[in-house]
Amino acid sequence: MLQDVVGAVVAFVCVGLVYLAMAARVVKQYEQGVLFRLGRVAGEVRQPGLTLVIPFVDRLHKINMQIVTLPIPAQEGITRDNVTVRVDAVVYFRVVDAASALVKVEDYKFAVSQMAQTSLRSIIGKSDLDDLLSNREKLNQGLELMIDSPAVGWGVQVDRVEIKDVSLPDAMKRSMARQAEADRERRARIINADAELQASRKLAEAAEQMSGTPAALQLRLLQTVMAVSAEKNSTLVLPIPVELLHFLERGAQQPAPLTGKEAPDG
Secondary structure (H helix, E strand, O other), X not given: OHHHHHHHHHHHHHHHHHHHHHHEEEEOXXXXXXXXXXXXXXXXXXXXXXEEOOOOOEEEEEEEOOOEEEEXXXXXXXXXXXXXEEEEEEEXXXXXXXXXXXXXXXOHHHHHHHHHHHXXXXXXXXXXXXXXXXXXXXXXXXXXXXXXXXXXXXXXXXXXXXXXXXXXXXXXXXXXXXXXXXXXXXXXXXXXXXXXXXXXXXXXXXXXHHOOOHHHHHHHHHHHHHHXXXXXXXXXXOOOOHHHHHHHHHHHHOOOOOOOOOOOOO
């Protein structure tokens, strides 16, 4: 009799252990579990830790709640200013409602990927080339809003969208390089012209200042001669002073004095 009782207890314990092994489920820290009982969602979402289910009746689906990095394949499109470009991006999103992500959409990752590709092509068509190259932050925000709006109904939240690269045709790259070079040359010419203008104004002021003092002009001439003569391999040509020319001109205009032979008869 005692042996029968012990055998029954052992059998009961074994069945209990088998049942516990079949019913026990472990939800990891970065997961949440959605329990389906006979095909319907039952109870609250199971939090991380040990949880029990009814074997052959319940089915537990685990959803990853971590941030997912989803690259968007390069999309080719024509910008608003008729330039063909290829743009690729990356989407960072996470599940905020495990039940909705499992029930309301068949594959939430694939759905987000397709929505991101469609939104990226739409952004390309609405933007200019300059916006794609220099105003990416604004485009990132617009792209994030376009993806996040339908994703909210799937239990998914888009954290950030980044445009990674914008590929241009080779002809457009060469054209932009020529445009940048021409712009740099134009700015260099403007700077040189402005410097020439300032220098000419200073020279005009100096000439006006020295015009009233001939000695200053001679002093400046001597300084220039000394600066040029410092170069030993240079030939120096001195101009005739202006005062000397004026003296010779006045001398030529005065009448010659009469000699004794040319004096008139008394």
